[in-house]
Amino acid sequence: MSFNRTFVFLLRLALGLLFMFASWDKIIHPQDFAKIIYNYQILPDQLINLAAIVLPWLEMVMGLLLVCGWLPLGTTAWTSFLLALFGGVLTFNLIRGINVHCGCFSTSAGGDPANWLTLVRDMVLLAAGIFLLAANIKKERRTLEAIGVLK
């Protein structure tokens, strides 16, 4: 796999901005977001509020770090993990037939239903996340080799 540097940079920027944008509504409407998490019927009741409090900020931090290019390994690892997790949860609920709101970009009750299209979108983002993670790993290897730590 070749990692054209401009492409990687633009992809990182795009993904980062997307996360920053997506996290905003959830940060300013924690109760609505908690309700959405509740509707997914995946977490035990006692953990719902904690998730509603932390997840949007994790998303914002990830977005910021992606844009800045800091802590690249940790950021892209979290990105891939969260997107994979969300994909799993979404698939599970789509199969269960539970009608949930995605809660991806908005916490409003009217919009943003989670359907198979949402899953496709998530998979595309996951591919981008994994791609970036691989690019970062390759870069790290090269650095370690260059300074003689790796053979």
Add this chain to the structure above:
Amino acid sequence: MIGKKIILKIIWQGGLIILVSICLGLSVNLFRSNGLPLVGNWSAQARVEQVLGSPKTIPLSEAQKVHASGKAAFLDARPQAFYEFGHIKGAKSLPPELYAAKSSSTLAGLSRDALIITYCDGETCDLSLELAASLQKSGYSQVRVLVNGWTVWEAGGLPVETGPEH
């Protein structure tokens, strides 16, 4: 291919990221006006109270009584297909998403202080709550939610019927 060093780096960077996120989340939550309690009350009762403003659930025994005396209007908040499959006897179908379109015809003849009971199915289903909220907004003051209505009604062997509204 992915050496131990890299894995360790992923772990400490990842750990730092989640730590910062937790700190940010918790501190912002602490100081904001619309912060969440760390452990929320997600029981049906609490959720109804949160939306409708006071304990507005109705226990099955009371719902049964008013149903028998004909003193309440029952509204089924589930999708039409579920309604036709089986509903509380005498209940009308009014899914909350169709409120704007259907409410005037469905609620015709009901006074603003008539006792209205909404229900759906499942402990966590909020359709009945959404419908109740819309009704309250429209000025109906005696709205109650029968939590997990369809299941408990059927389980209690209480009067049901099938088919579309007549």
